[in-house]
Amino acid sequence: MKKLDRRLVFGLIALAVIIVLTLFIAPRSNRITSGSTFSRAPDGYGAWYAYMQRQGTPIERWRKPSIDEISGTGNTMIQVDPIGAASLELEWVERGNTWIILGRPNLPATQSGFSTQHKSDRGLVKIETSRRLKADKGIKRVLGDRFGSIVWEEPQGKGRIIFAATPFLAANAYQDEPGNFAFLAQLAAGKKIWIDEYLHGYRDETAKEESTQTWVDYLLRTPIAILLLQAIVISIILIWAKNRRFGQPQPLLASRVNDSEAYTQALAGVLYKAGRSEFVIDAIGREEQLQIQRSLGIGGRLLDREALINAWVQQTERPAAELAQLFPEKQRLNEQELLKWLAQVKEIKQHLPS
Template identity: 80%
Template structure:
């Protein structure tokens, strides 16, 4: 009984150490990339950036510190910061704003939740805007509401001198996940109209070679800022527990179970065998080609519904600068291919995926 209790204590202690290290010391690399125009994940802004480029809007990525914002001279400029709240870097330059520029902070305010539903849709002059948060700014004092409901403001404007600051309660106002919503992309595009639009990528880790004014980190600081630190600290904590327990097992040795058959994989292999024997390569071309086209469309900001080939090829040429013939091979002239032709076609799909600029 005493041995069982001892094993239980050591097991719980080891679990507590690992959970604590993971929760409190794990780096927030996912939070850093959230909101980046280089990101293709649902919380990224790559699709919106491509959308703005297709509109012919002068939009660029800012990769310097905010202290260097004064390099952008004149008025009518816009700076956008996406999801800076968890990084402590939402620091609008009031002098730059006062002379007639706009600063937009998406998700930079820590507001309390209200009784509003989590997922709501709101009318705007650019269509329905989908918002997924119950947080609201409940006070309208000194602000101009741009989007909201009876629970409070979702997007609002605060005048500063000749310029203005625009806040949104959610950092995902025009994230990739909302590219199929009718109003989200156009609504944010309407807010950022101006002579030149900049998106702060410095706070997401994308920095110019010239931006080296920050103090150099020590090796310890570097390790603590990478996922390796979590592995090291967990290993140290587990080693301490094992030494304390004299390297004894926490329970009886368990026999190795026989590996289970993956039903999905087995079905796929069986279907592939049947199609190969029947020579039905057109089925493979249709299914695989359609899925590849959808993946490329989403990366180009064209949504998740199949578009005409001409539209897709035109967007490919404009956004990647690569020849149209390269993508045109995605659509073979004949559906039924020989074995060698099918292998060659699949190899070309792989080359397209590997050479894709945002892969």
């Protein structure tokens, strides 16, 4: 019993060491590559970069720490999701250039819905953040609503600095939206557009730096270092325990089939293939209405639409049009319309009394 306890304690300590090493040494690749034009992930900007190239716009990636080498005026530098405070070289901007920073940290969240659409000269722009810049003094609002500015411009000498509350203004996830790509292209219009890839880890290195790099340096900069450390810890555990388990062997248990879940999945598949969204809207709509009525404290049986809307307006002081979205005008919706309806129902429930 004592030997078993000692092995268990040693195993827990080793597991804690692996977790700590993973958390503190593992590279922050997701945070660095977010917003990169080399990334095809939803938060990358590869699709927008290709879109600009198809338009014939002069655009290039910047991989150096300083922009002093970009001479002349009329240039545009774009930083997507800068880590920490952006290092602005104001003299370069004041000469008559444009600096665009997508993703402004420390903006307060407002009462605005998370997902909103806004009109622009280039079509509807989809924004997914409730953060806004509330102070309008000394800035020029480019895109915003009654809650504050989403995209705004600050003059600097002969140039300007453009900020956006969200770093995902024209990310890959929005390439099917009507106006996001074109809106950012309009903001960045100039003699030539540069996108800062230096802050995403894509950097030009001199031949001298490359020649002095050792294999140890290379391994420490890659996830292989984490795998090696974990392998060493696991090997020590196995050697110490003589490749034995930390407890008694457990028999395999046969998995149990959940009949209700299997039936629900099968029914959902049939309805999806048949395109019978009205059944889904009717079933979910009734259940959601009952939950809304309970939150409003008006009983457990279904009320008519007018009575429910009146109670909603009186208790939440929200417009009747918001709750009216619970009752779509048509019952048969396509997949995109059905997902939008479910999102509207979720938005309604956020405004219910707690």
